[in-house]
Amino acid sequence: MTLVMIFRIALKALSRNKMRTALTMLGMIIGVGAVITMVALGAGAQSSIDAQIQSAGTNMIMVSAGNFTQGGVRQGQGNASTLVPEDAAAIAQLNGVRYVAAASNARGQVVAGNQNWSTQIQGTDVDLPLIRSWQTSAGAFFTPQDVTTAAKVAVLGSTVRDQLFGPDVDPTGEIVRVSSGGAGATVQNQPFTVVGVMAAKGQSSVGQDQDDVIYVPYSTVMKKLRGTTSVQQISVSATSAGDTTTVAEAIGNLLRARHKIQPGDPDDFLIRTMDEIASVRKETTQTMTALLAGIAGVSLLVGGIGIMNIMLVSVTERTREIGLRLAVGARGRDVLFQFLVEAVVLSGIGGSVGIALGFGLSRGLTYWMEWPTEVPLNAVAVAFGFAAGTGVFFGFYPARKAAALDPIEALRFE
């Protein structure tokens, strides 16, 4: 009795009662399909969050100027003037720090030819594109030399380029005039040379246009536009994602020392890591994924029990058939394998169709509902393995029951 023959016998037996076979499979199909769809939804949500965090800057630590109290009145966040470019330089010396960019921002009116546009002027350092993994679409980001000399150079966000020069124009080398009512001084019509254009980044996760901005050296903003000695923010990038917490701590200690803050006094700066934001969101999606997979797993289990149920009924219903098979020369083993193979075929085909259904549903959700989905291959393997395992596990008991039948009793069974 070869395995091929047993398969043939099992398939014939299954095809003899197509309705029951289909209904039993349905349990498995729904179980496996649900597991895959749920896990795909979870994985999709997770990877879209990962992507957001990635584009927000990997391993990023934000150091902002804190508030300070002036005559009992607490000033707004970022108003403390204690965060200086030298702090950024000191942070850059710390272990585990890869990139550092000080930031000093202003709003301003930018004019080119007969066009003008009000936009955000971000004073930053050469490391910013590296921290954020941003690319330029034309020209290049400004150089360390520009920062040292507080050169009047600008890199345009693509929205600003579109507004001032029109899309698909390379404005590198053109002059734009910047006016800004800065905190310290009001400046008019300062000529800036365009050295590059950033690649479009689209909207941020909160719907802000990330391309409506021009980048200039932070030293230029400080000296030529705002007339201040302090920066508002220092962006730091840690060498690896696992380091951000320790690095953030080291930065805190360094700044407290540099700013001569007494123990017990509050910080005059604020440190946030992307890690914190990311881990909260990740935990949420992981919990959701686990919950969804749990619910789906229950339906898989129910599918398995359905198979056992049907196989048990089938053994009783087919007692005479089993008796006959034994009478014409089937050994107990042959009957055992036949029923086992029937159960495995039920769950195997059910599992395969379920995988297809899961893929289809995931695609459908992405297509019609625009929910991000991602079918992880290991989930497919686990779901299918579980389905086949269910067949063997839940099929074994009925199969053994069938094989243990006494041929005489089985033949007499009414």
Next chain:
Amino acid sequence: MPTVITVRNLVKTYLVGEVEVRALRGVNLEVQAGEFLTVTGPSGSGKSTFMHIIGCLDRPTSGQYLLDGQDVSRMSKDELANVRNHKIGFVFQGFNLLSRTSALDNVELPLLYRGGLTMAERHKLALAALESVGLKDRAGHHTNQLSGGQQQRVAIARAIINQPSILLADEPTGNLDTKTSIEVMGIFQRMNRERNITVVLITHEHDIAEYGTRTAAFRDGVITADHAVARRRLAEDELRDLPPEIDE
């Protein structure tokens, strides 16, 4: 003529709850190749138990059973399954065919468990067996589309497909009307005559017992009478004499 079945002092006792039931109390019998033995007896006489042991579905408590000179009374379950497959053909009162399955597939069933044959070979053998019972043109029909007589003929085709030493029939005409019974008995007689297959047929109807060459009567677990049939009925003659009527 070689001896096919040799049974010596066969005893079978069952435990039904606390009570010991002695179904067979020392049966002695010899059946020669080519004989057509009919076994009669009231219910509870032990004839069914006897047939189960002869058919290798059960083992005796004591005593000896030689099938083709081979002692099968002490064989393991798997060995018995092999003997049933190769040497014994069963025909049951209730036909015991697989429903929703073609006649051809039903006849093929014992070949599946024999193994070593290609699909083409199995089909050829099964078709030949169906032809010998006159149902070649119904090979593709599902068994539930066949009449009772046709179903029993499919069962006979299945029983003879492995060219068994003995063809065992347990009340094969119990569910059939008179004319169909005669037709089925005719097939048994033809198999017995043309293929020299030894037939052991259990019945409680005395007129059916007269189709055999020899008849044995069971009572209380022993054989009380064993003699040749004096005026053997021949199904073919009887069918010829029956008034013509529209066949199924």
